[in-house]
Amino acid sequence: MCRIFGYIGNDDVDPGRLKAVSDLQLAGGPDQQSVLAERNWAIGNNRLAIVGLDGGEQPYSLGESIRIVLNGEIYNHRELRNKLEAKGYTFRDHCDGSILPALYAEYGLDFVRYLDGMFAIAVIDLREKTTLTLATDPSGIKSLYYYWDERNETLYFSSELPSLLAFGRVPSSLWLPGVDFYLTTKVVFGERTLFDGVYALPPSSLLQARLGERPSLRRWKTLLASESLGDDPAAAASSLREQLDYEVRALLLADVPVSTINSGGLDSSLVTALASRRQAGIHSFNLSYVGDWPLDEKIYAREVSERYGTTHHEVLVDPRDFERLLPLVAERLGQPNADPITLSSYALFEAIHQAGFKVTISGDGADEMFAGYDRFLEAFEAADDWIKPYVNALGVASPELRNELYSDDYRAFIHDNGSIGDQIADSLRTAHHRKGRLDAILDFEREYRLPSYHLRRVDHLSMAHSVEVRVPYCQPRILDLAGKLPVDWRIGEGKVKRLLYRAAEGQLPESILNRKKQPFTLPIDAMMRKGLPLYEAVKRVLDGDTLRRHNLFNPAAVEKLLHKQATQPDGKTALTLWSLVIFQLWISQYNVHIGASKQYQFEG
Known part of the structure; x- marks a missing residue:
């Protein structure tokens, strides 16, 4: 796990400026700073050492022509290393990222299709015309932002927005439609950010820039596929549990201790259960608040801990600290995210770091993969118009309240340009005709909302405390599996996440399996x-x-x-x-x- 940054183009960024860019994301990679700069380009890395602690120096290289920096983890690096060694490649260490230059040399841009993991990657290829390629994983777990300076024909990129701004060429200007976007969906998602001209690389994307040419974006598809679940629901539940167990086992591999987050709900409890069966001595973390507040789930987390013998940490946050935490959270996010859980997450990751852990496994993404939110059920079971209520459920305030909150000038701007809510509704309506109601919703959630609203928040707030979060529900094979499930295995008869609940039977206390879902949030x-x-x-x-x-x-x-x-x-x-x-x-x-x-x- 690391942070990466760099540029390619006609700019000549001096070493002091590159150091400032690197320093602004040092918390995400405090173990090593490195940068390689030549005329018209540079790539750099802040390393958080997780695998191959004695090696792993970045940029990774092959000969004099291929240079690569990685943010993330490649869980199948051993398998890929064996295949590459059989083809004649040699490696100086066993760090997961050290295979990347050889993989790129062997397969070109298709190299990403073989990777099982979470990643944002930057490749400098000097073999013909100097080229920079940026790549993201299938779920968008690892953030990567970029800015194209049209005047200087220069592309800048970084893992975090404050770091990107530190290049000095990226304007700190508001993307004005983003205000309506933010209050409509609680975050600006897709490729946009709230900084005008600054973009987030979407999941499964390749952005390629050659010197003197405008960057081009294209999507890629992984070669990794899930095993068939068959037609029988009971057998399918068992197979799903086995595939989740495989992913959790892979995510436990590290050269440092690995912990879990257990909010007390189904998703994180199942991850904790599977991890504990695979590895003794698991530490689990749960967050609650000083005082007596609603939505407190710590008793459920305790049950799972007692059942599986984890060393359990109950992290208590005092609401009197919120005013101090608020600006810290806003700064680390880089742009607004309206979920109050940001404050809790920041405090939780701080506690995990203080307990001595660099890695933790979470249950993020299960609701998007297996249809777990009430808004899915309400939209699915609606007799008539489901799109407007669904879009309204995403937001901070109703369209009427947003209209009242806006100034006269901004209200006129939205009137002239149209609201983002209407555009999302039109997109869902088109998708509904192509693939059906539930798949239209879930594809939208996985492609846009999950990376922007959930995964970027987790990425930025965890790395603020030098903690890597691994997310088994967002692994490529689980993403593939989730997209092929029959509708009634996901939702129906007033129930959500039906197959996942069935897969968890016998693994978790009945109190967790039978209780009503509640959000892990700040009351x-x-x-x-x-x-x-x-x-x-x-x-x-x-x-x-x-x-x-x-x-x-x-x-x-x-x-x-x-x-x-x-x-x-x-x-x-x-x-x-x-x-x-x-x-x-x-x-x-x-x-x-x-x-x-x-x-x-x-x-x-």
Whole structure:
């Protein structure tokens, strides 16, 4: 696990600037800093040593012509190394990334199709015309951002947005449609970011840039496929459990201790159970809050720990620390994410680091793979229009409330350009006609929402504390398997995630299998009450003069929300205020310029 960065083009970035770019993501790779710079290009790496601790120096190289940096893990590196050695290649160490130059030399751009893991990769190929290739894994687990400077014909890239901005050529300007995007979906997803002109590389993508040429983006498809589940549901559940066990076993391989996150729900509990059966002495981590709050799942996490004999860590966060944590979280995310779990995640990963762990395994992605959210069930069972309620369920506030919150000028901008909600609805409607209702939803979630809303959050907040998070439910074979499941194995009869629940039978306590799903989140409705620290912090950030100066939100409408939360608190109001705070902190921390912006189109 590492952080990577670099550029290719007509710019000549001096060593001091490259050092600043590297330093801004040092927490994600504190064990080694390296950079290789030549005329018109550079690639660099911050390493978090997980596999092959005595080797693994980056950039990896083959001869004088191929240079590669990696952020992530290649779980099938031993198998690939054996095959490459049989073809005559030699390797100086057993680090997983050291196979990449030979794999690239042997298969060209198809090299990514053989990789089983999570990764963002940068390849410099000097054999003909100098070329930079960027690649991402099938689920988009590892983030990679880039900016194309049209004037200088230079492409810059980095694992984190603050690091990318440190090149000095990337403008810190607001992508104006992103405000509506953010409040409609809780995050800007797809290729866009809230920085104008800055893009996120989508899952399963290759971005190629040759000197003097505009970059081109294309998608690739993995060669890894799941085993057939057959036609019998009972046998399919058993096969699914075996395939998940295979993935967890692969993710336990490391030269440092590996822990698990156990929120107390089905997904993380099953991961903890499978990991504990494969490896003795597993440490599991659960987060809760000082005081008596709703949505506390620690008793369920304790049950799993007791059943499997894990060394269990209950991480307690004091709500009085939220005001201190809020700007730290906003800074590490690089751009706003409205999920309050960001605060909890930041504190949890800090505790995992302090306990001495560099690696942890989580249950992220299971809901998107196996249809686990209530909004899926509601949309699936809706008799008439399902698209509008589904899109509304994604967001922070209803279309009516968003319209009220926007300033007159921003409301006019949305009127002239159209809302992102309408564009998403049109995309889902088209997909529904092609593949059916549930697959339209799940493909949308896996392609857009999962990488942007969940995986980037996990990536940035974990690496802020030098912790690598491995996600078995997002592995290529599980992604392939999930896409081939019959509808009634996923959802129906008022139940979600049906096959995964069946696969977990006999593995987990009945209390977990039979209880209603609840989100792993921060209970902000209860915590954001008048007189409590979080409410007072929110009120300070949402200063009327600042809102008027930015001219995006209506100060009177925001003040009305604050009054409502003070007198008649509810979850939707609290979430809306929280989202506005995260956005305002981001603007302040990155000194974001707010100006005119181009029209936009959701690529659905």
